[in-house]
Amino acid sequence: MCSICKSDRNVIKRGFYRRPSDQKKVQRYFCKACRISFSEQTFAVDYRQQKRWLNQSCFLTLCSGVSQRRAAYVFQVVPRTISRRVKRFGEICEKNLANYRESRAKVSEVQFDELETFIHTKLKPVTIPIAVEKKTRKVLALSIGNIGAKGHLKQISLQRYGRRPSERLSALKTMAKDLKTCIAPKARIGSDRCPLYPKLVREYYPEATHYTCKGLRGAVVGLGELKKAAFDPIFSLNHTYAMFRDNLKTLSRRTWATAKSKDKLLFLLNIYAWFHNLWLDRKLAKPRLAVFDG
Ligand SMILES: [Zn+2]
Incomplete structure (x- = not known):
């Protein structure tokens, strides 16, 4: 074509x-x-590449909680070889996700929330809104935006990095707009009780039903991500978030491998989201990175 x-x-x-x-x-x-x-x-995925053998194992490795540097060490290549692939794969996976949204059947129930992490230091936090299909746990849309530091870090962050305008609403809107292509008009949309959400849902999906439940976040480390006592109404969402945290080295808590820029983090997020969707389709023994055009 x-x-x-x-x-x-x-x-x-x-x-x-x-x-x-x-x-x-x-x-x-x-x-x-x-x-x-x-x-x-x-x-093709390997257009103008020399080390073609690296692509599929690199894709799986980056989505299995391994840092880029360690992946370079394991494959005996220079770190730049891996970071170039992160960019290439990220762009492919972003397009794949967009094509997936357009080609699939309309979703009747989605859940969304924001995952918070940081770029380089905790003084530069970012928010990552992610929307997940409730039934399959597949990732439908995601985006990223800067947010201000909280608590005692707020002052230090201001001094060191100046005012960082909050991109929270624009990030949420990007996600909501992308999601619109694959959501049924009268869908059910679940989220936690953040005061920003009802307006967002009304603006983008006027006919949808919005339900909220108390967020179960606040866990500190490790398995806390999924520790819960009672039935969790937004389980699909929390489970997916826990998987993002566990399988993307940059998102794991108390990590050394911090993301170095918002763009690069977005590449990784898109790569993981696509891997996650392939992995949920158990038809394939191993998820393979390929160009998906619907
Ligand atoms: Zn032509």
Whole structure:
């Protein structure tokens, strides 16, 4: 399919080339309407890469609680090789998630909440709104935004890094907008009792039913993430959050591997979200990273 006109109609095959790195024959194509040529590799996960063998194991490793540096050590490559893949994979997974939202059946019940973590130091906290389908626990949408530090860190953060405008509402709105493509108009939407949420739900999903329940957060370490005494109405959500924390090294509590920038953290979040969705589809023995176009 042509990347410009998005159609197959004017695309013709036009020869092959031999890829120097592994001698594979790669099919070339040409779009007669747009007059551009491309190949089957142009949109592939491993486009213009040398270490193709690394991709799938790197994808699984990054989603299994291993830091980027340790992954580089295990695979005996330089850290830059891994960080480049984080960017490439992140972009692919973001698109995959968007295509998944558009191609799937409309969801009748979702739950959303915000996960809080930080960039580089606890003085620079960020919020990560994530929406999850209740029935399957699949991640449907997520985004990220800066928020202000709380408590005794507030003053120190102001002194050291100046005022960091809160992007909480815009991050929530980005998530809500993305979610709109895959949600049924009369869906049920669950969240905790944050005062911002009812207005957000009314604005984006006027016909939906919004239910809230008391947040069970406040746990400090380890299994506390899922420690609970009673039935948890937003279990799907809390379970997914616990999995994010456990499987993304940068999100685990008391970690050394802190995220270095918001963009890079977003790449990792998208990678994990896509992995999580593949992993829930037990059809596949091992989740494989590939371009998903609906
Ligand atoms: Zn074209």
